[in-house]
Amino acid sequence: MGSMLSFLLLAILLHLAGGSPPPEPVVCTDGTSNCTVTNSVGSFPDRIVCRARSVTYPRTEQELVGAVAAAASAKRKMKVATRYSHSIPKLMCPGGLDGAIISTERLNRTVRIDAKKGLMTVESGMVLRDLPVVGYQHRIQASGTCINSPEDGLNTSCPWDPRIRGSFSQNTDFSIALSKAPAFVAEMQRLRDLSPDTFCAGIDTRFGVLIRYVKASSAYLGKPEDSVDFDIVSYRSRTDGMPRAHADVVDEIEQIALHKYGGLPHWGKNRNFAFDGAIAKYPKADEFLRVKDRYDPDGLFSSEWSDQVLGINGSPNIVKEGCGVEGLCVCSDDSHCAPEQGYFCRPGKVHGEARVCSTSANP
Template identity: 30%
Template sequence: MTAFISVILIAIASTVAFAWFESNQETLTNYQNTFECKPGIIYDPRSIEEVQTIVRQAITENRTVMTGNRKFASQIDAACTKDGEIQITLKNMDKVVQFDAENKTITVQAGMRFNKLNDFLREQALAVNMVTELGTFTIGGMLGSGTHGSTLHKQSNMIADYVTELKIVDGLGEVRVLTGESLNAARVNLGVLGVVVEVTIQLEPAFKVKADVKGHKSDKGLEDKILTIAQQNYSTNIAWFPGLGRYTVTTYNPVPLETPGNAYNAQADVSDFQEYMYGLLFNALHEFPGSSLQCLAATVRYNSRASSYYRDIDTGKKLKNPIGHSDRMQYFQCKKPDQCIWDRLPIALQEVTIPLEQLPNWIKDVKQIIAKHPRTCFPLNGIYFRFSKASPSYLGMNAGRDSAYISTEYTLRKKGEAVPKNYFVNLEIEQMSLRKYQARPHWGKNSIAIFEDMPSRYPKWDEFVAFKQQIDPNNIFTNPFWERVSNQDPLANYLNPGCNASGECYCQTDEHCQAGAQCVPGKHFTDAKICM
């Protein structure tokens, strides 16, 4: 009888604990409110034991689980659970677990934000000197998608490659500590291996960087210069405006920590009035006939990137020769942590990587495409280049190869109103990147259509799947995104009328295009199919 009562008491205690972190049914949305997910329940655990309870309950109920924030930093459903299934957030698991100053390592809970980690480390004169351009991502989310910065001078541009140990709750509800080859499989994990609960990161002595910003009014010979620029500097970002024939270069190079300077990157630090005017401009870009306004906007953006966009953190004064801590210099400071300009304006971003050595040929091809689509401008950030050495990760965008990261941005309209202006040029470039240059799409950005033939793009894809089967034998950790990219839900299922305009397909027939457009071969890369 005593044993029976004990079992009942344990069951009651488990139910009560479970209720502590259960929330009412909610809808998750991405940072721009352009994509939503409808989990059956969202849990906010406070401990590893609570995560285990959730996973074990999911196993008992034959349900699936995914980890992701209520306001997720993705254009698609990469971190969303299937409708009606279980979502976990780690907002309550955001603490430092262990800090070892002597060995320069830190273990944090996976819900910690990257900027909070850097704030802590700065006081210790230490840093993770891989720096992404946005600091508000969670550490777990950065590992899920392979969040990156830009450098060819460090071992990698991904925080994933500075991780020395991962602690996860696997598909059996057990705690696993991953090192060695298992760690390489899990560095970039898409959230489908388990719940990452703790992360141990290798640190370096902190240093400052000096930023140098230059505008170039001719892109002649850019393909011959670009790799040298990237290789000669610690960190390099290049914004190419091919419709204007111009580009800007921002480089960062280390200086001693004691060097005077307290600058920060103020690109995203815009006033409410500026943001309002940007909104009007974005609408006008679609309404105004032709591409003249788009090219005017690109000129304005080029000019703003061609001079220093750094400010002193104490005075707010603009600086011509900015020097500051490596993290503050490289990621954008927004007015509020959860209110950056791209959170409220209709901006979409496509990003891929290609083999680094192929970038000069890629640029030559894009010049050919632009020559056949005159007055095509990229008004937001041009075509944006970043760089990295090869990663040992199985599913990092730079897995096994030195890589060039290529981003294009465009403005959106409300669904059904209009496709982005000159979207067909983006699609020709995109399909050329995929099919001629073996491009790998960013896991958290992009549209549905771009994730074609993903298993063929990663030499260790089969090993990743085998590892998933080993630690998640019941396939508890899955979602619609994983089913699409792993070909369980083929992209052919998304070939519906108008699917090109929504980013769900590359057209095969005219019915896949918006009204009044035809599905035709690309003008330069004829293997592409574009709606014009």
């Protein structure tokens, strides 16, 4: 009995401690040509897989410079893809179908360590897990790993690995200036108090609403003020256009945050509509765009997505049937929801200007 229990405990610990490493985000059908690129969950918010002409895997700075020079002289758009490509929006897609991908996967060495200064210089493909520990690390919070584990034929994996039917969710994340955060929280509480059960069913209650503090930054696209960052995970259907029960809760919270309280969307999370007009909220956006133009006048490091979110060309919104359900737009018509399944475009329950896909006839 005792050994059985020990075996079970060991199995549980092994399961928690490891798992097959995630799949490569870049896959090519012809060596390093004719490639597709996706993110770690295998699905961008618009569910499209991006294409690229080729991928290169430089191992040295010289090879990296060569790869950039080759793409630049061919006037080919290029993007970096990392080994794990964790960003949720289409940040790593090069423009069009003919772009180049430069992977940092093999640029993963420590360049130098200056223990006295507490300064470590590493190549850009290094992941936190690979970093040598310098000094005390007993106060770093960590919760195991799944990305660096040996291949075990998918017996175990990261929970979001697209090869298994594991967790599939949408991740809303925005920051609100500290001075406005209490009013925003009070508004969320009003929404909760209208129907606590509905509220708790709308968000993933395993996580709740994560709250982090972010300091103001002088970076052109940094937070202009000290802010509070709110993060909400919620259910996402694997079927395109399939409404989520009580999704209107998160949709309304997002619109209150982004439209009423000037919330800034996390660039690496969120669905398309969150980025609509986001760039106008950055007081130094013009300076950023001037510098960008100076260093990249031909837009070789830009893509359709970056042009849309930076307000250069087009909009991140995709307006079509079901776009409100998918978070690709804010609904303005019932067809943007799923009227055949009883989901209609309705005003928000506490923020009358919000428009959400809801089954409630009387908000």
